[in-house]
Amino acid sequence: xxxxxxxxxxxxxxxxxxxxxxxxxxxxxxxxxxxxxxxxxxxxxxxxxxxxxxxxxxxxxxxxxxxxxxxxxxxxxxxxxxxxxxxxxxxxxxxxxxxxxxxxxxxxxxxxxxxxxxxxxxxxxxxxxxxxxxxxxxxxxxxxxxxxxxxxxxxxxxxxxxxxxxxxxxxxxxxxxxxxxxxxxxxxxxxxxxxxxxxxxxxxxxxxxxxxxxxxxxxxxxxxxxxxxxxxxxxxxxxxxxxxxxxxxxxxxxxxxxxxxxxxxxxxxxxxxxxxxxxxxxxxxxxxxxx
Numbered sequence: 001x002x003x004x005x006x007x008x009x010x011x012x013x014x015x016x017x018x019x020x021x022x023x024x025x026x027x028x029x030x031x032x033x034x035x036x037x038x039x040x041x042x043x044x045x046x047x048x049x050x051x052x053x054x055x056x057x058x059x060x061x062x063x064x065x066x067x068x069x070x071x072x073x074x075x076x077x078x079x080x081x082x083x084x085x086x087x088x089x090x091x092x093x094x095x096x097x098x099x100x101x102x103x104x105x106x107x108x109x110x111x112x113x114x115x116x117x118x119x120x121x122x123x124x125x126x127x128x129x130x131x132x133x134x135x136x137x138x139x140x141x142x143x144x145x146x147x148x149x150x151x152x153x154x155x156x157x158x159x160x161x162x163x164x165x166x167x168x169x170x171x172x173x174x175x176x177x178x179x180x181x182x183x184x185x186x187x188x189x190x191x192x193x194x195x196x197x198x199x200x201x202x203x204x205x206x207x208x209x210x211x212x213x214x215x216x217x218x219x220x221x222x223x224x225x226x227x228x229x230x231x232x233x234x235x236x237x238x239x240x241x242x243x244x245x246x247x248x249x250x251x252x253x254x255x256x257x258x259x260x261x262x263x264x265x266x267x268x269x270x271x272x273x274x275x276x277x278x279x280x281x282x283x284x285x286x287x288x289x290x291x
Contacts, residue, residue, distance in 0.1 A: 019117035085146030097136040114160040191250035
């Protein structure tokens with residue numbers, strides 16, 4: 001069964017119009033959600049409560065207010081806000097093409113697969129191939145649901161993907177993060193590079209990873225369904241090995257390879273992907289730390 005489109009749009013590429021459909025990139029129903037219940041087993045209902053009038057407020061009596069000072073609001077009627085909304089033309093207007101590698105992932109908010117709509121196959125493939133050849137992505141504006149979005153269209157596999165971006169004023173400056181300019185010693189850097197090379201890979205492959213917490217919850221849910229009333233809670237009182245010195249931590253992480261050199265070059269372990277074998281390696285690193 002094919003994916004169901006969320007919306008349709010038209011990409012404006014010069015004088016070329018490309019009808020497309022938007023699809024979600026996430027698997028629906030993949031997350032686990034719980035309902036809030038009363039102790040009697042009934043699902044509770046949430047109500048809007050006014051603490052000043054001490055009464056439940058109906059939706060028709062609600063106003064939207066913007067707090068410009070403490071406990072001071074300017075209010076808007078729904079019609080006033082509606083007049084300020086962007087007209088949803090469903091048009092994705094390309095403003096410029098930029099090198100893909102210049103876009104920091106911190107700007108990515110949400111992703112949508114793009115598929116060609118009726119009559120759009122040829123220009124869709126043309127745009128995708130042209131961007132692959134140039135190594136560029138399209139920065140565009142997209143109006144929908146009363147809002148204006150900054151989006152990025154980039155090649156993905158044998159087609160296109162649309163990335164909804166944050167605006168610059170929505171991104172907090174990294175200068176807000178407090179940090180000190182600590183000096184990095186050459187020996188520490190050398191060991192850190194050696195450690196990176198030891199567990200490095202040449203490509204991103206997420207298949208060895210999965211959500212272990214989700215698996216545990218799913219198993220616990222099934223045990224409850226099967227009649228088990230209480231789930232045993234594991235204790236986490238096991239002593240943890242602690243290494244204070246940075247050089248000792250790096251050497252312990254590398255194990256026998258720490259500081260080893262061959263023909264004047266740092267010896268590097270074979271590249272491998274993260275898997276269950278990594279979990280088996282951790283106890284050996286802890287024992288090395290206690291020496």
